[in-house]
Amino acid sequence: MKVGMLMVFQNFKDQITDTEAYQRDMHIADLAEPLGFDVLGAVEHHFNSYAMAPDGMQFLSYMAGRTKTIELMTGAVILPWWDSPLRVTEKMILLDHLCQGRALFGIGHGLARREYDVFGVDMGEARERFDESAEIIIQGLESGVVEADGKFYKQARTEVRPGPFASFQNRLYSVAMSSHSVPKVAAMGAVMMCFAQKPWEEMTDHFGTYRDLYKEHHNRPAPPPICVDFLCCDESGDRAQELAREHMSNYYVTVMEHYEMASNVFDNVKG
Amino acid sequence: MKVGMLMVFQNFKDQITDTEAYQRDMHIADLAEPLGFDVLGAVEHHFNSYAMAPDGMQFLSYMAGRTKTIELMTGAVILPWWDSPLRVTEKMILLDHLCQGRALFGIGHGLARREYDVFGVDMGEARERFDESAEIIIQGLESGVVEADGKFYKQARTEVRPGPFASFQNRLYSVAMSSHSVPKVAAMGAVMMCFAQKPWEEMTDHFGTYRDLYKEHHNRPAPPPICVDFLCCDESGDRAQELAREHMSNYYVTVMEHYEMASNVFDNVKG
Numbered sequence: 214m215k216v217g218m219l220m221v222f223q224n225f226k227d228q229i230t231d232t233e234a235y236q237r238d239m240h241i242a243d244l245a246e247p248l249g250f251d252v253l254g255a256v257e258h259h260f261n262s263y264a265m266a267p268d269g270m271q272f273l274s275y276m277a278g279r280t281k282t283i284e285l286m287t288g289a290v291i292l293p294w295w296d297s298p299l300r301v302t303e304k305m306i307l308l309d310h311l312c313q314g315r316a317l318f319g320i321g322h323g324l325a326r327r328e329y330d331v332f333g334v335d336m337g338e339a340r341e342r343f344d345e346s347a348e349i350i351i352q353g354l355e356s357g358v359v360e361a362d363g364k365f366y367k368q369a370r371t372e373v374r375p376g377p378f379a380s381f382q383n384r385l386y387s388v389a390m391s392s393h394s395v396p397k398v399a400a401m402g403a404v405m406m407c408f409a410q411k412p413w414e415e416m417t418d419h420f421g422t423y424r425d426l427y428k429e430h431h432n433r434p435a436p437p438p439i440c441v442d443f444l445c446c447d448e449s450g451d452r453a454q455e456l457a458r459e460h461m462s463n464y465y466v467t468v469m470e471h472y473e474m475a476s477n478v479f480d481n482v483k484g
Numbered sequence: 485m486k487v488g489m490l491m492v493f494q495n496f497k498d499q500i501t502d503t504e505a506y507q508r509d510m511h512i513a514d515l516a517e518p519l520g521f522d523v524l525g526a527v528e529h530h531f532n533s534y535a536m537a538p539d540g541m542q543f544l545s546y547m548a549g550r551t552k553t554i555e556l557m558t559g560a561v562i563l564p565w566w567d568s569p570l571r572v573t574e575k576m577i578l579l580d581h582l583c584q585g586r587a588l589f590g591i592g593h594g595l596a597r598r599e600y601d602v603f604g605v606d607m608g609e610a611r612e613r614f615d616e617s618a619e620i621i622i623q624g625l626e627s628g629v630v631e632a633d634g635k636f637y638k639q640a641r642t643e644v645r646p647g648p649f650a651s652f653q654n655r656l657y658s659v660a661m662s663s664h665s666v667p668k669v670a671a672m673g674a675v676m677m678c679f680a681q682k683p684w685e686e687m688t689d690h691f692g693t694y695r696d697l698y699k700e701h702h703n704r705p706a707p708p709p710i711c712v713d714f715l716c717c718d719e720s721g722d723r724a725q726e727l728a729r730e731h732m733s734n735y736y737v738t739v740m741e742h743y744e745m746a747s748n749v750f751d752n753v754k755g
Contacts, residue, residue, distance in 0.1 A: 222646070224645075224646075230647075231581075231645060231646035231647045232581065232646070232649055234646065235581040235582075235646055239581075239582070259574065259644075259645070260642055260643055260644065260645055261643075261645055262645055265645040265646040267571070267574035267575065267578055267644075267645075268542070268571075268574065268575055268578060270542060271539070271541060271542045271545045271575060271578055271579070272545070272578065272582070274542045274543070274545045274546040274549075275545040275546060275548055275549040275582045276549060277546055277549070278545075278546040278547060278548070278549030278550040279549040279550070296567045296568065297567065297603075299602070300538070300539075303530065303538035303539065304538065304539055304542060307538055307539060307542055307543065308542070310502075310503065310506040310510075311506075311510070311543070311546045330640075331570070331639075331640065331642050332568075333638075367604075368602075369601075369602065371531055371602050372531060372532075373530075373531065373538075374495075374502060374530070374531060374532055374533055374536040374538075375493070375495075375502035375503070375505065375506055375536040376502045378503055
């Protein structure tokens with residue numbers, strides 16, 4: 214099993230300045246490699262202190278310059294927010310050159326209406342845009358050539374330079390939280406990523422479906438999924454539990470707010 | 485006088501692999517701070533071995549992680565190639581947090597039709613797009629808020645997070661190669677950047693105009709311009725001259741090819 218650390222860049226209730234929040238999280242990220250973590254990840258979120266991480270590929274390039282061995286994972290690039298699959302292809306290949314092949318490409322389609330609104334993208338198109346964009350980018354990462362003639366993205370055949378550092382075939386990850394996503398992630402040969410949103414027992418079916426479909430499509434066993442959860446450490450167990458309760462509840466509140474989960478935002482959204 | 489090094493990432497005539505070219509240039513960039521250069525710059529160019537530098541802000545973030553004191557300059561971000569001034573604002577502020585205020589924001593409007601074509605942007609709109617985008621971004625970098633209702637760019641009022649690390653007011657640079665550009669660069673209060681395209685004597689008028697107009701607009705003397713030229717060093721003067729002749733001629737050929745300067749591309753382009 215590999216263990217990673219995922220950078221979120223939250224400024225909880227704006228209690229400190231953004232500069233202080235960044236300095237704090239840059240310090241934490243610096244600890245990942247010396248503490249022995251296998252992977253350092255970075256989310257993508259915009260316009261809010263919930264997670265101040267506008268370009269994970271850019272932040273991971275910074276960390277590429279500060280590390281030697283740790284794998285660097287986008288967790289995730291939110292494809293429908295990037296107008297140009299070509300840009301994402303260029304940027305992932307650039308990151309891979311900068312870290313000499315340590316990049317892991319994680320993708321997702323995002324869930325926060327407030328971020329979709331600012332980018333001027335209809336959240337009802339999220340899945341379709343994600344599927345189309347993912348296919349273009351994955352092909353571009355392998356071949357070094359981007360070409361598209363889809364519903365949302367058109368691109369005349371274009372060579373990306375620098376060209377690929379190495380194949381991303383075994384370095385592809387995709388968020389899969391719902392019964393809609395799982396079959397697609399399995400079909401595209403990506404490693405399934407899940408966040409702790411409900412008890413893991415309720416995800417058992419998803420993992421099973423993923424394994425079955427992956428085997429069916431690719432004729433080999435599925436790689437182990439990536440599970441993202443909170444971990445709270447302290448020398449005292451009681452104290453660790455107390456800290457976990459406080460911080461996880463606080464974080465949960467920000468999730469509820471950011472995604473407007475208590476509202477009816479999702480009632481009319483497809484997929 | 486400050487002295488800088490500008491990274492271009494050329495793979496001349498594809499004589500080596502892109503990976504080798506990147507490793508070589510990453511090594512050179514690493515030398516800039518210990519050798520005492522004041523500024524490290526990075527161009528933006530796409531789709532060609534002429535200059536394989538799709539995201540200068542991302543490359544400089546890598547260098548932010550590897551340096552402590554050197555200033556990091558985009559030379560330049562080609563604004564009309566970025567659909568979203570909001571993204572550029574986010575990315576420059578992110579870079580500034582990562583390097584703790586060492587970022588210099590250089591902008592330009594690009595000249596290679598082949599790059600405009602791939603991005604699907606009419607080169608005839610280059611200047612107008614540049615002017616509109618620059619205004620949105622410069623305001624966004626200062627206020628942390630992006631808002632636009634222009635001909636090309638529309639954006640509802642949006643707060644960028646993380647917010648600004650510090651003001652970019654004295655860290656703004658703009659390429660000005662033509663008599664059209666100079667007055668605009670002076671008006672926006674940017675430092676004028678020029679590349680060695682013709683003998684410097686022929687640029688004297690431009691520098692004079694820049695100084696006069698800057699003083700007129702901002703009621704203080706213009707900062708010294710940035711001149712980008714080739715420098716070839718060797719222990720033997722003769723050998724340095726020989727090397728310069730070889731490498732500068734080779735580079736000049738790639739410039740002619742990349743910008744299609746021997747063709748009639750520019751006959752019908754505005755501005």
